[in-house]
Amino acid sequence: MAERSGPSRILACILVGLGAFLLAVAILIPTYGMSKLAKTPLDLEATTIAKANGSVLNSQALLAGKAEVNTNVPLVSQRFVTSEDPADADVVTIQNGQTLRRTDKQGDTGLLTAFVDRVTVDRKTAMPTNDPVGTIQTQANQPAEEVPRDGLQYRFPFNSEKKAYPFFDVTARTTSDINFVEETEINGLKVYHYNQTIEPVDLSKVANLPTNKLTLPADTWGVPGGTLPVTMTRWYTNVRDVWIEPQTGVAIKGQEQVHQYYARNKDKPEVDVLKATLPFDEETIESQAEQARDGIDQLSLIGRTIPIIAGILGVIALIAGIVLGLRGGKGRQPAHTAGDDYPPSDGGRHVDLDKSEAPTEQHDWTTDKTEEIPVQDPRRYDER
Structure with missing residues (x-):
């Protein structure tokens, strides 16, 4: 029987993939990004x-x-x-x-x-x-x-x-x-x-x-x-x-x-x-200091701020994806095919009747009537 693949399972996969990507970004930016900056x-x-x-x-x-x-x-x-x-x-x-x-x-x-x-x-x-x-x-x-x-x-x-x-x-x-x-x-x-x-x-x-x-x-x-x-x-x-x-x-x-x-x-x-x-002179010192501050801000943004944010979001997305995936897996139900008796007619039990117990028909030619004659299950005689 085929299993049902719901939206929760797809979302879990997306979150896990996003989390892995963000964690990779958090690791690579301080090394690769800083070398470029x-x-x-x-x-x-x-x-x-x-x-x-x-x-x-x-x-x-x-x-x-x-x-x-x-x-x-x-x-x-x-x-x-x-x-x-x-x-x-x-x-x-x-x-x-x-x-x-x-x-x-x-x-x-x-x-x-x-x-x-x-x-x-x-x-x-x-x-x-x-x-x-x-x-x-x-x-x-x-x-x-x-x-x-x-x-x-x-x-x-x-x-x-x-x-x-x-x-x-x-x-x-x-x-x-x-x-x-x-x-x-x-x-x-x-x-x-x-x-x-x-x-x-x-x-x-x-x-x-x-x-x-x-x-x-x-x-x-x-x-x-x-x-x-x-x-x-x-x-x-x-x-x-x-x-x-x-x-x-x-x-x-x-x-x-x-x-x-x-x-x-x-x-x-x-x-x-x-x-x-x-x-x-003082104006030059302040101008040079401002240039240095701008450089420090850029280095801090690439080297610390973005990796920290990406790392935190990556961990959150990864955990959420895993939890959602586990919960979705426990709640999955088998999908029913056309041959199943759904819902069961006996209140929940599924009975597979032996064709030998099915009633048969006998035609009386003298009265031109047909009557059903139940076929006995031979197992009942064995029980006696």
Whole structure:
């Protein structure tokens, strides 16, 4: 006999299947989804501004024959970072256009330094791929120069750790460790503080620029020797501090203690070219913090919220399906076919009469009548 397949059984199967699917989603999203999300965005765009007062060499006075250093000069360093091609699922090219200006002078007379830096990085690790090789352009009328590199620059990796990372310095064009200092808090966000110290670098060996090594009369330099020519080298040092939101790798705050100077001995600065401590301004810090919060929210949504909800709903659906399936199985009744006596005529008992007990007919030809003669069951005689 066929069994009845009711709506409850179909619903139970649907619930079990849905529950299994949701549990699979809860397991797979934190691994597969996070690997897709934890990458440097392809639409990266950020502007950071640092302001301070510092000491600056007056280049016009130097050309006129006197090394004059202006103090307490208002300075603004601006960095505009965007994502460029080549870019795909694995890599992205970051371009940084950076300027340093003295705001007490207008136009080109106030521009102290400017460069455009391009580097292609792995979107997960933030490390350069050198495919293509990064470039640095320091003069508008000159082509960019290829500069290979092997350290972080504009972003840290997702889930940054409390350890030292290699960090590339654009001015020195060298890589050295940026070391973990402490865990602290900025604008309500947990951040990791890293510090890098750049020891004096001979800039004449970094870039072939005429201002990186100058020969001028001693009087012009303001040192003993009268009119005797004195050759001085331009040196560069820096103490860099960055505060990184570790989940996203976003720099919430940055600060550089820059010192460029002319000297005959790197350990004895003689004429300052630039000396200033340049921290991010408050607007930049808040903007960077907001960018980090957005990234944290997305990571939390994919890595925690959705898997938890999917897991809970999956368990509920699975249990409901199993319970409904078991209850439906106990209540199933056999389906009746056309040959069954349904409902039974004897109040519930089903009697299969032997055809031998069925009454037969006998015809009386003398009276032309037919009468029924019951056939006796032979078993009754046996019982006697």
